[in-house]
Amino acid sequence: QKEVEQDPGPLSVPEGAIVSLNCTYSNSAFQYFMWYRQYSRKGPELLMYTYSSGNKEDGRFTAQVDKSSKYISLFIRDSQPSDSATYLCATSAAYNFNKFYFGSGTKLNVKP
Amino acid sequence: NAGVTQTPKFQVLKTGQSMTLQCAQDMNHEYMSWYRQDPGMGLRLIHYSVGAGITDQGEVPNGYNVSRSTTEDFPLRLLSAAPSQTSVYFCASSYLGQERGRNYGYTFGSGTRLTVV
Numbered sequence: 001q002k003e004v005e006q007d008p009g010p011l012s013v014p015e016g017a018i019v020s021l022n023c024t025y026s027n028s029a030f031q032y033f034m035w036y037r038q039y040s041r042k043g044p045e046l047l048m049y050t051y052s053s054g055n056k057e058d059g060r061f062t063a064q065v066d067k068s069s070k071y072i073s074l075f076i077r078d079s080q081p082s083d084s085a086t087y088l089c090a091t092s093a094a095y096n097f098n099k100f101y102f103g104s105g106t107k108l109n110v111k112p
Numbered sequence: 113n114a115g116v117t118q119t120p121k122f123q124v125l126k127t128g129q130s131m132t133l134q135c136a137q138d139m140n141h142e143y144m145s146w147y148r149q150d151p152g153m154g155l156r157l158i159h160y161s162v163g164a165g166i167t168d169q170g171e172v173p174n175g176y177n178v179s180r181s182t183t184e185d186f187p188l189r190l191l192s193a194a195p196s197q198t199s200v201y202f203c204a205s206s207y208l209g210q211e212r213g214r215n216y217g218y219t220f221g222s223g224t225r226l227t228v229v
Contacts, residue, residue, distance in 0.1 A: 006154075008152065032216070034217050034218070036218075036220075042222060042223070043116075043202055043220035043221055043222045043223050044155075044202070044218075044220045045220070046217035046218065049216065049217040090218075097208075098145075098160075098206060098208055098216070099160065099170075100218065102154050102155040104152060104153065104154035105154060
C-alpha cells in the first residue's frame with residue numbers, strides 16, 4: 001500500500017466552479033501536509049503548508065486536514081483556466097520531518 | 113535569489129554512459145533531495161541529505177550516487193545509464209527541523225528531462 005493515495009483524474013470543471021481535490025494517507029503519525037501545483041513541463045511549486053488537523057486558507061485556496069479519517073483536501077474557489085495543472089499532496093511525520101511522501105497527482109482542467 | 117537551479121534541462125544518454133545532474137540552491141537550506149517523476153508513479157525519492165557530508169538513500173537509490181560537500185550543491189550521478197532511468201529528475205531543498213513559524217515546504221528546481229537510449 002502506498003503511503004499516500006491520490007485520484008489521478010483528470011478532473012474537468014467549468015470556469016468559476018469550486019474544485020475539491022483529495023488524498024488519503026495510511027500512517028497516523030503523519031502531521032505535516034503540503035499541496036503543490038505543477039504546470040506542464042515545470043517543477044512543482046508549493047501552494048499550501050499545514051500542520052496537524054484543521055483548515056488553512058490562502059486567497060481562493062483552502063487546505064483541510066482530517067486526521068481521524070486520514071483525509072487531506074484542497075478546495076479551489078472561483079476556479080480559473082490558469083488553475084489548470086496537476087496538484088500533488090504530500091505529508092510527513094515528526095520522527096522524519098523532512099521526508100515527505102507524495103501522492104501521484106490529480107490533473108485539473110478548468111474550461112473557459 | 114535564484115532558488116534551486118538544475119542543469120542540464122535536457123539530456124540524452126546512451127546505455128552504459130555516466131553523467132552528473134547538477135543541483136544548486138542559494139537559500140541556505142540544510143535539507144536537499146533528488147526525486148524522479150514518472151507517469152502514474154508520482155515523485156519517488158532517490159537520495160537525500162540533511163547537511164554537508166551527510167547523505168542517505170531514499171525509495172529508489174539503485175544506479176545513483178550522491179555527495180554533499182557544500183551546503184549549496186547536491187549533484188546526482190548516474191553510474192551506468194539504463195533505459196529504466198529515463199525520467200524527469202527534480203532536485204528539492206528545504207529548511208531542516210521544526211522551528212515554529214518557519215515554512216518547511218520544499219522548493220523544487222525546474223527539472224532535468226533525461227532520456228536513455
